[in-house]
Amino acid sequence: MDFSLSEEQQLLKDSITQFVDKDYLFDVRQKNIKSELGYSSDFWKTFADLGWLGMPFSEADGGYDGGPIDLMVIMESLGRGLVVEPYIPNVVLAGGLISRLGNEEQKTNFLPKIISGEIQMSLAFAEPQSRFNLSDVITTAKKDGENYILDGYKAVVMNGPSSDTLIVVARTSGTQLDEKGLSLFLVDPSAKGVSLRNYSNVDGSKASEVTLEGVEVSTSSLLGDEGNIYSVLEEVIDLATLAISAEAVGIMEKMNEITLEYTKTREQFGETLSSFQALQHRMVDTFMAYEQTKSLLLMCAAKLTDKADDATKAVSALKYQVGIAAKQVGEESVQLHGGMGVTDETNIGHFFKRLTTIRAIFGNTDYHLKRYSAL
Amino acid sequence: MNLSFSEEDLSFQNEVRSFIADNYPADIKNKMDNGIPLSKEDILTWQRILSKKGWFAVNWPEEYGGTGWTVTQKHIFQNELASANTPTLVPFGVSMCGPVIYSFGTQEQKDKFLPGIINNDVWWCQGYSEPGSGSDLASLKTKAVKDGDHYIVNGTKTWTTMAQHADWIFCLVRTETTDIKQQGISFLLIDMKTPGVEVKPIITIDGSHEVNMVYLDNVKVPVENLIGEEGAGWNIAKFLLAHERTGIGGIPALKREIRRLREITSELPLGEGFLKDDELFMDKLNKLEIDLLAAEYSELRTLASMSKGGHPGPESSILKIKGTDLQQGLSDLFVEAIGYYAHPFMSEEDLASNEGRIGPDFAANVMPHYLNYRKVSIYGGSNEIQRNVIAKAVLGI
Numbered sequence: 001m002d003f004s005l006s007e008e009q010q011l012l013k014d015s016i017t018q019f020v021d022k023d024y025l026f027d028v029r030q031k032n033i034k035s036e037l038g039y040s041s042d043f044w045k046t047f048a049d050l051g052w053l054g055m056p057f058s059e060a061d062g063g064y065d066g067g068p069i070d071l072m073v074i075m076e077s078l079g080r081g082l083v084v085e086p087y088i089p090n091v092v093l094a095g096g097l098i099s100r101l102g103n104e105e106q107k108t109n110f111l112p113k114i115i116s117g118e119i120q121m122s123l124a125f126a127e128p129q130s131r132f133n134l135s136d137v138i139t140t141a142k143k144d145g146e147n148y149i150l151d152g153y154k155a156v157v158m159n160g161p162s163s164d165t166l167i168v169v170a171r172t173s174g175t176q177l178d179e180k181g182l183s184l185f186l187v188d189p190s191a192k193g194v195s196l197r198n199y200s201n202v203d204g205s206k207a208s209e210v211t212l213e214g215v216e217v218s219t220s221s222l223l224g225d226e227g228n229i230y231s232v233l234e235e236v237i238d239l240a241t242l243a244i245s246a247e248a249v250g251i252m253e254k255m256n257e258i259t260l261e262y263t264k265t266r267e268q269f270g271e272t273l274s275s276f277q278a279l280q281h282r283m284v285d286t287f288m289a290y291e292q293t294k295s296l297l298l299m300c301a302a303k304l305t306d307k308a309d310d311a312t313k314a315v316s317a318l319k320y321q322v323g324i325a326a327k328q329v330g331e332e333s334v335q336l337h338g339g340m341g342v343t344d345e346t347n348i349g350h351f352f353k354r355l356t357t358i359r360a361i362f363g364n365t366d367y368h369l370k371r372y373s374a375l
Numbered sequence: 376m377n378l379s380f381s382e383e384d385l386s387f388q389n390e391v392r393s394f395i396a397d398n399y400p401a402d403i404k405n406k407m408d409n410g411i412p413l414s415k416e417d418i419l420t421w422q423r424i425l426s427k428k429g430w431f432a433v434n435w436p437e438e439y440g441g442t443g444w445t446v447t448q449k450h451i452f453q454n455e456l457a458s459a460n461t462p463t464l465v466p467f468g469v470s471m472c473g474p475v476i477y478s479f480g481t482q483e484q485k486d487k488f489l490p491g492i493i494n495n496d497v498w499w500c501q502g503y504s505e506p507g508s509g510s511d512l513a514s515l516k517t518k519a520v521k522d523g524d525h526y527i528v529n530g531t532k533t534w535t536t537m538a539q540h541a542d543w544i545f546c547l548v549r550t551e552t553t554d555i556k557q558q559g560i561s562f563l564l565i566d567m568k569t570p571g572v573e574v575k576p577i578i579t580i581d582g583s584h585e586v587n588m589v590y591l592d593n594v595k596v597p598v599e600n601l602i603g604e605e606g607a608g609w610n611i612a613k614f615l616l617a618h619e620r621t622g623i624g625g626i627p628a629l630k631r632e633i634r635r636l637r638e639i640t641s642e643l644p645l646g647e648g649f650l651k652d653d654e655l656f657m658d659k660l661n662k663l664e665i666d667l668l669a670a671e672y673s674e675l676r677t678l679a680s681m682s683k684g685g686h687p688g689p690e691s692s693i694l695k696i697k698g699t700d701l702q703q704g705l706s707d708l709f710v711e712a713i714g715y716y717a718h719p720f721m722s723e724e725d726l727a728s729n730e731g732r733i734g735p736d737f738a739a740n741v742m743p744h745y746l747n748y749r750k751v752s753i754y755g756g757s758n759e760i761q762r763n764v765i766a767k768a769v770l771g772i
């Protein structure tokens with residue numbers, strides 16, 4: 001039983017931590033999220049140069065053969081820096097699907113460009129009615145000779161505005177909730193019939209509502225077997241759930257540090273806030289909430305690495321716990337900051353906003369508790 | 376990072392499992408499975424079975440009779456013991472006094488006391504709390520005044536668990552009154568047969584006799600029973616409390632109990648189906664199970680880091696809070712599960728009789744257990760005190 005990181009993983013962690021502490025300054029981030037792109041393409045280039053974008057891919061695909069633990073290390077460290085650059089949409093979701101399902105041509109077309117940071121991609125999976133149910137898909141893809149015709153609507157597509165290629169989940173057969181009959185398509189957002197309504201999320205990230213009206217794509221745009229991709233989609237979303245949970249754990253660790261530091265310096269009634277026992281105990285509770293979540297994160301990363309039978313169940317246990325702890329740590333951090341916690345100029349509120357959106361991404365506590373119970 | 380069991384670990388698990396299957400006495404198992412209180416002899420019988428195998432003082436250094444097991448092996452061992460529903464080991468000797476003696480005692484003291492603990496010839500109890508000193512333990516007033524080669528001890532200890540069975544008591548006593556109350560405390564071992572030692576039962580709300588008052592009236596204790604230096608007892612007290620807190624979470628037993636509760640949900644009729652069809656109840660059970668999983672891995676992280684460097688630190692306070700929260704939460708869910716049949720009160724005699732239980736078999740212990748378990752967030756340093764410890768030692772406030 002060994003919880004320690006390997007030498008390589010420790011180096012990876014140190015390198016991201018150093019980047020976050022030295023270069024990813026809060027002011028710079030705030031300026032970047034207000035830009036049209038919504039993040040820094042220079043930073044993205046840095047991620048590529050330092051090898052972070054290639055981590056989960058096999059050596060054959062041009063990557064570094066990293067596993068779930070490496071992904072956890074990356075996302076936890078990025079979380080501490082409140083990094084907004086779209087790692088999960090590109091590397092974990094799009095990259096994860098293409099490396100698992102793509103034919104040689106598709107892999108050659110996309111993977112090197114994801115790894116070098118030259119291309120931006122998104123996975124359009126959710127729909128207004130689906131909430132977190134991956135198999136709830138109304139969007140259709142109908143075979144028409146050598147083409148498919150796509151019709152439907154995709155909701156809150158992460159990284160949509162920057163996307164050079166969308167991966168769209170559409171139904172080629174079956175009824176609305178069937179797992180069978182779902183297919184994946186590589187879609188050019190500038191193709192005829194595709195329209196994007198782009199916007200910012202409260203956490204500073206960008207997203208799109210995507211409408212598909214009679215969009216024609218060739219059969220070569222089909223990613224994976226027609227009607228038979230659900231288990232891989234679920235596997236990739238599980239990995240992304242680990243990734244975003246790791247981000248949340250990094251955020252919570254940082255928020256606890258910031259809040260503790262604040263209460264040690266802020267004085268009221270002639271004493272520092274940290275001298276009040278009522279506040280001390282609440283900070284102990286948020287610290288424990290973080291620790292509990294970190295424990296499940298490590299467990300989950302290990303189970304995914306071992307491909308354990310109960311790995312999927314572990315993912316839902318983790319995301320449930322993330323949801324519970326994120327609410328507690330997030331809300332308490334703001335409360336302990338008093339009025340400063342609700343101002344735009346203080347960093348804690350921005351950590352809070354990202355942590356709050358993470359509660360719902362890839363499934364909220366109710367969804368994951370139900371999934372855990374059913375597994 | 377690697378959290379999976381190796382081949383050696385798995386074969387160790389089999390070894391432990393078959394040892395328990397072959398050696399766990401059927402009459403004790405029957406009592407445990409049916410919630411019939413164990414006698415002192417039952418407890419000693421089981422502990423001696425483990426002693427004989429060399430599996431009793433598992434956490435001790437090998438030179439004193441410990442196992443030298445890895446963290447994973449200890450984890451497996453605790454889980455197997457709990458999973459088979461074997462009696463909980465009485466901690467006062469093996470987990471508390473023993474580590475104090477081998478860490479702070481003289482060679483003579485080690486030779487005199489450690490064999491009695493490891494062979495289960497001597498039953499220890501803990502003389503810490505006093506009527507006026509609960510959470511504020513350092514305010515204790517039991518006095519030990521030196522008189523030649525003896526101390527004369529006067530005072531009252533309380534909440535002394537199983538003192539009615541004990542041969543010896545380890546006590547915190549005041550050997551000096553100073554401005555700083557943590558100073559002047561000493562760690563003293565007292566033979567319960569010494570004249571002036573009197574034990575009186577305290578009956579708790581579940582109807583059981585578990586804890587006692589221990590009165591010390593001019594008790595004459597040889598100076599060689601002092602552990603460590605005179606006046607240095609507070610550090611020993613803290614060392615011991617940290618040891619006490621690690622196991623206090625009782626995670627392995629919780630895993631067994633939650634498994635049992637899940638089974639019960641399929642056995643207990645509810646309308647035309649079973650309790651497991653009640654989604655609101657099952658939600659609570661599943662939430663608790665996830666919380667337990669997190670606590671289990673928190674404990675493993677602590678054990679893994681302890682295996683690299685010495686003694687448990689303030690992390691044990693986190694395990695104490697989480698573990699006891701879970702123990703209370705689960706005991707409450709058991710009560711909820713059986714509805715009205717939590718209410719009939721069965722005395723120890725009723726439980727042991729052949730007359731048959733009222734309601735489902737397991738029901739008789741559910742409410743007493745819930746009531747008894749109010750103690751867990753109070754003892755071993757209340758959970759509020761644990762939060763103070765974490766605030767100071769971990770958060771650096």
